[in-house]
Amino acid sequence: MKHDSPCLTLADVAEHLGATLTGNGERRVRGVATLKDAGPDQVAFMSNRAYLRDLAGTRAAAVLLHPQYVAECPVDSLALDNPYLGYADLSLLLAPQLANNALGIHSSAVVAEDVLLGEDVCIGANAVVERGAELGDGVVIGPGCVVGADCKVGAGSRLHANATLYHGVIVGERAILHSGCVIGGDGFGFAHDGARWHKIAQLGGVVLGDDVEVGSCSSIDRGALDDTVIGNDVKIDSQVQIAHNVQIGDHSALAGCVGIAGSTKVGRHCMLGGGVGLSGHLTIADGVQVTGMSLVTNSILEPGVYSSGTGAMNNAQWRRNAVRFKQLDDMARRLKRLEKEVHNT
Numbered sequence: 001m002k003h004d005s006p007c008l009t010l011a012d013v014a015e016h017l018g019a020t021l022t023g024n025g026e027r028r029v030r031g032v033a034t035l036k037d038a039g040p041d042q043v044a045f046m047s048n049r050a051y052l053r054d055l056a057g058t059r060a061a062a063v064l065l066h067p068q069y070v071a072e073c074p075v076d077s078l079a080l081d082n083p084y085l086g087y088a089d090l091s092l093l094l095a096p097q098l099a100n101n102a103l104g105i106h107s108s109a110v111v112a113e114d115v116l117l118g119e120d121v122c123i124g125a126n127a128v129v130e131r132g133a134e135l136g137d138g139v140v141i142g143p144g145c146v147v148g149a150d151c152k153v154g155a156g157s158r159l160h161a162n163a164t165l166y167h168g169v170i171v172g173e174r175a176i177l178h179s180g181c182v183i184g185g186d187g188f189g190f191a192h193d194g195a196r197w198h199k200i201a202q203l204g205g206v207v208l209g210d211d212v213e214v215g216s217c218s219s220i221d222r223g224a225l226d227d228t229v230i231g232n233d234v235k236i237d238s239q240v241q242i243a244h245n246v247q248i249g250d251h252s253a254l255a256g257c258v259g260i261a262g263s264t265k266v267g268r269h270c271m272l273g274g275g276v277g278l279s280g281h282l283t284i285a286d287g288v289q290v291t292g293m294s295l296v297t298n299s300i301l302e303p304g305v306y307s308s309g310t311g312a313m314n315n316a317q318w319r320r321n322a323v324r325f326k327q328l329d330d331m332a333r334r335l336k337r338l339e340k341e342v343h344n345t
Contacts, residue, residue, distance in 0.1 A: 006030070006094055010062055013043065014078055016093055017086045020067070023076025029061050031094050032087065043094075047084035064090065106143075118155060136173065148184065154210065166222065172210035172232065180217040183208070187221040187228075187244025187262060200224060202244060209233070209250065215240065224262075231268070249286065 008016075011025030031042045035051055038044040038060035045064035046055055055063065055072060062076040064083040080086040105111060106125040115129050118137035123129065129147040136155035141147060144162040151165045154173035159165070163177045166184030177183065189200035204223025208230045214220070215238035222228060223245045230236075231250035241259045242248070249268035254260075258272045261280030266272075270284060273292030278284070282296065287303030290296060294308040310321075 008094070010076060010078070013062075013090060013093070017064075017078065017080060017089055019064070019078040019080045019086060021062075021076070021078055022070055022073075023062060027061050027076060029094070032091055033060070035060065035063065043078070043090060045083050045087040045090075047082075047087070109141075124161070130167070142179075160216075166206075168205045169222075170205065170207045172208055172212060174211050175208055176213040178214060178216040178218075178238070181214045182219045183214070184222045185219060187224055189224050189244065189262075204228065204245065206230070212236070215256070218242075220246075221262075237274075243280070255292070 007028050007030050009025060010021055010023065010027045010029065013019070013029065014021035014025070029041055029043050033039070033042040033044055035044045035046060035054035035058045038058060040059060040061055042060055043062050043064060044058055044060035046069065052069070052072070055069070056074060058075060060075055062078055063073050064078045064080060064086045065073060066081065066083055067079040070077050070079050078086070103120055103122050105123040106127070108125045109123045109127045111123060111129045112131040112133070114131055116134040118135055118139065120138045121135050122140045124141060124143035124145070126143055127141045127145045129135070129141065130149040132150040133147050134152045135141070136153060136157070138156045139153050140158040142159050142161040142163065145159045146164045147153065148165050148167035148169065150167055151169045153171045154175065156173050157171055157175040159177045160179045162179050164182045165171070169184040171177070184206045186202045189202055190197040191200060202222050202224050204225050204227045206220055206222050206228045209232035211233045212230055214236045217238055218236055218240040220228060220230065220242045221244045226245055228242065228245055229247045231248055231252070233251045234248050235253040237254060237256040239257050240254050243260060243262040245263040246260050248266045249270065251268055252266055252270040254272045255274040257275045260266070260278045263280055264278050264282045264284070266284045267286035267288060269287050271289045273290060273294070275293040276290045277295045279297045283299040283301065285301050285303055288300050289305045291305065291307040294306065296306070296308070300306060
C-alpha cells in the first residue's frame with residue numbers, strides 16, 4: 001500500500017485549525033514534531049510553559065502555541081487558545097494517507113456471497129467476512145481480520161490487522177479497532193453445582209458507538225442477555241478487559257490494563273487511569289476520574305477525582321506500614337474505648 005504525505009501551506013493549516021497566523025502563509029509543511037526535533041518543513045507545538053526553554057532554539061517552520069507566547073516565538077506562529085487540541089487536529093491532517101490503489105478486496109480474502117459492501121471498501125489479505133455482514137462506505141478491514149456473521153461496521157471505520165469481531169457485533173461510524181482486539185467474545189458466565197462449572201450461554205451482543213477507538217489486545221465481551229454497550233467517542237487503550245453487560249457512557253476514556261467486571265455502568269465523560277479495577281454491578285456517575293491502579297468496590301455517585309492504594313515507597317517503610325495496617329482495627333477499638341472513658345470522667 002502506498003502512503004502519500006500531505007503538503008500544506010501555513011495558510012491552509014491556519015484556516016483548518018481556526019488559528020491566527022503570524023508569518024509566511026505560503027510556507028509549506030509536511031509533518032509535526034517536538035520543539036526540539038522539528039525541522040524547517042514541520043510544525044511544532046507548545047501546550048505547557050515548561051517547554052518555553054525549547055521554544056527559543058526551535059527550527060520548526062511554525063509553532064502552535066497560546067496567543068500569550070507569540071511574542072517569544074522565534075519562527076512563524078499559529079496561535080490557538082488550546083494548542084494541544086490544535087496539535088491533535090493537525091496530526092490527523094498531516095498523517096500519511098492510503099492511496100486509492102489500496103481499495104478493493106484482496107484475492108486471498110474470504111467474503112461470503114451475501115455480504116453487503118458499501119463504496120470504497122478495502123478488505124486485506126487473508127481476512128474473513130462471514131455471512132450477513134454489512135460494511136459501510138470507506139470501511140477498511142485489515143489483513144487477517146475476522147468479521148463474524150451478521151456484524152455491521154459503520155462507514156469510515158477501520159479494523160487493523162488481526163482484529164476480531166464475533167457474530168452480531170455492531171460497530172458505529174469512524175471507529176478504529178487496533179490489532180489483536182477481540183469484540184464480542186463470550187462473557188465469563190458459569191454456574192457451579194458444588195463440584196464443577198457449567199457454562200452459561202452468552203446471548204447478548206456488543207454495540208460500539210460512533211468514533212470509538214479500541215487499543216490492541218483489548219477485549220469487550222458480549223452480554224449474557226442484554227448487550228454490552230460502548231457509547232460514542234469512547235477511547236479504550238490497549239490490554240483493557242470489559243466484561244459482559246458493561247455500559248460505558250459517551251466521551252469516556254480508559255487507559256491501559258483497566259478491568260471492568262460484569263454489569264457495571266460507567267457514566268459519560270469519565271476517565272479511568274491505568275490498571276484501574278471496577279467490581280461488578282457498580283454505577284459510576286458522569287464526570288468521575290479514577291486515578292491509576294485504584295480498586296473500586298462500591299458505586300461512585302458523585303463526580304470528582306477518586307483514588308485508592310498507596311504509591312511506591314522504600315520497602316522497609318512499606319513493611320512497617322503493612323504491619324500497622326493490620327493493627328488498625330484493634331487501634332480503632334482502643335481509641336473508641338478511650339474516648340468513652342474520657343467522656344465519662
